[in-house]
Amino acid sequence: xxxxxxxxxxxxxxxxxxxxxxxxxxxxxxxxxxxxxxxxxxxxxxxxxxxxxxxxxxxxxxxxxxxxxxxxxxxxxxxxxxxxxxxxxxxxxxxxxxxxxxxxxxxxxxxxxxxxxxxxxxxxxxxxxxxxxxxxxxxxxxxxxxxxxxxxxxxxxxxxxxxxxxxxxxxxxxxxxxxxxxxxxxxxxxxxxxxxxxxxxxxxxxxxxxxxxxxxxxxxxxxxxxxxxxxxxxxxxxxxxxxxxxxxxxxxxxxxxxxxxxxxxxxxxxxxxxxxxxxxxxxxxxxxxxxxxxxxxxxxxxxxxxxxxxxxxxxxxxxxxxxxxxxxxxxxxxxxxxxxxxxxxxxxxxxxxxxxxxxxxxxxxxxxxxxxxxxxxxxxxxxxxxxxxxxxxxxxxxxxxxxxxxxxxxxxxxxxxxxxxxxxxxxxxxxxxxxxxxxxxxxxxxxxxxxxxxxxxxxxxxxxxx
Numbered sequence: 436x437x438x439x440x441x442x443x444x445x446x447x448x449x450x451x452x453x454x455x456x457x458x459x460x461x462x463x464x465x466x467x468x469x470x471x472x473x474x475x476x477x478x479x480x481x482x483x484x485x486x487x488x489x490x491x492x493x494x495x496x497x498x499x500x501x502x503x504x505x506x507x508x509x510x511x512x513x514x515x516x517x518x519x520x521x522x523x524x525x526x527x528x529x530x531x532x533x534x535x536x537x538x539x540x541x542x543x544x545x546x547x548x549x550x551x552x553x554x555x556x557x558x559x560x561x562x563x564x565x566x567x568x569x570x571x572x573x574x575x576x577x578x579x580x581x582x583x584x585x586x587x588x589x590x591x592x593x594x595x596x597x598x599x600x601x602x603x604x605x606x607x608x609x610x611x612x613x614x615x616x617x618x619x620x621x622x623x624x625x626x627x628x629x630x631x632x633x634x635x636x637x638x639x640x641x642x643x644x645x646x647x648x649x650x651x652x653x654x655x656x657x658x659x660x661x662x663x664x665x666x667x668x669x670x671x672x673x674x675x676x677x678x679x680x681x682x683x684x685x686x687x688x689x690x691x692x693x694x695x696x697x698x699x700x701x702x703x704x705x706x707x708x709x710x711x712x713x714x715x716x717x718x719x720x721x722x723x724x725x726x727x728x729x730x731x732x733x734x735x736x737x738x739x740x741x742x743x744x745x746x747x748x749x750x751x752x753x754x755x756x757x758x759x760x761x762x763x764x765x766x767x768x769x770x771x772x773x774x775x776x777x778x779x780x781x782x783x784x785x786x787x788x789x790x791x792x793x794x795x796x797x798x799x800x801x802x803x804x805x806x807x808x809x810x811x812x813x814x815x816x817x818x819x820x821x822x823x824x825x826x827x828x829x830x831x832x833x834x835x836x837x838x839x840x841x842x843x844x845x846x847x848x849x850x851x852x853x854x855x856x857x858x859x860x861x862x863x864x865x866x867x868x869x870x871x872x873x874x875x876x877x878x879x880x881x882x883x884x885x886x887x888x889x890x891x892x893x894x895x896x897x898x899x900x901x
Contacts, residue, residue, distance in 0.1 A: 544598050570650055
């Protein structure tokens with residue numbers, strides 16, 4: 436017998452707070468709307484703080500793939516500048532392509548993942564596969580245009596896979612644990628970033644044609660990551676079980692027949708229309724402003740090498756410091772973001788980056804300088820990378836989750852693309868210290884604007900289910 440005030444077939448609610456899709460959920464009506472049992476994590480019987488198996492599987496894929504990509508990233512600056520003799524401006528152009536070209540295709544990847552009714556794994560699989568195929572092509576590229584084309588194709592794969600992957604993480608976690616889920620994923624991802632440069636260093640020391648060997652091994656590892664994604668990440672995310680995630684009042688019209696129908700098929704313009712939401716718009720603008728003053732990792736390592744006179748054979752080990760700090764801090768800062776708020780942690784991360792820039796500009800030449808700079812650099816990524824995606828997920832509806840995250844990522848990636856080109860040009864024209872000084876001033880100004888313009892608590896109309 437239906438409960439008072441409800442229509443349709445009554446369905447018992449399990450202790451887990453979930454019911455199968457397609458069976459109407461019967462909850463008692465309260466004065467403020469429908470209420471229900473406490474939030475339960477995707478996957479049912481796990482504790483509220485548990486991380487979904489899909490998140491762990493995606494973390495494993497990212498770990499393996501990052502071993503591959505960071506092997507290349509660790510030797511690429513030295514390969515291009517010392518091996519091929521590129522100027523800082525030329526390297527800035529290639530680095531901008533490497534880190535910013537994905538911005539052109541992130542919206543495409545997010546759109547196709549949402550438009551297919553949840554093809555997140557399919558689109559991500561294509562992106563991972565494309566990046567893997569580009570690794571052996573670096574063996575054949577020896578000029579600036581050909582290397583640029585290979586790097587553009589590699590970043591196309593990254594752009595296609597990033598938003599669907601982050602959407603899967605978001606959809607397989609609850610709002611109360613989303614920061615931790617992204618933190619755990621980023622920690623696993625960073626484990627690969629830690630192992631990649633170490634593998635590149637060992638290969639360079641053990642082989643004669645070191646760069647060729649690095650690119651070959653990188654391809655084999657990337658292929659393994661694609662295989663793990665294919666076998667262990669399900670096509671259907673766990674959030675396809677309807678979960679009562681909180682007791683927020685829901686409008687009465689949500690129980691009408693029309694609201695129970697399938698949502699309209701997402702379009703490309705519906706993703707851009709998310710910018711009409713105050714929180715999504717402010718998140719995107721803040722990410723863009725701060726990205727304009729975020730110097731590329733490769734430039735940070737080149738600056739450290741010049742300050743300290745690091746030998747070429749040891750250069751590949753510099754990213755290990757950043758990766759180690761990222762690995763240790765990603766999950767704890769994700770939990771802090773869940774408790775204190777994502778934007779406090781996000782802005783604190785940029786304060787750490789600002790401090791690292793200040794140390795590079797200072798006259799200090801002590802032996803602790805590289806450790807301090809790399810630790811602050813890793814703290815910056817731990818406090819911003821996954822935290823930004825967790826914050827952006829709050830106001831993006833489930834059917835547009837991949838596209839919405841792609842909008843934020845695109846703004847940030849385009850800004851960093853511009854920063855890489857601008858920093859390389861400034862270094863070529865005025866020197867590295869002047870270029871870094873300008874970036875420091877721009878970052879301080881961008882952080883101040885972002886603090887004033889940061890998203891506030893969403894209005895009831897902007898709060899969306901996970």
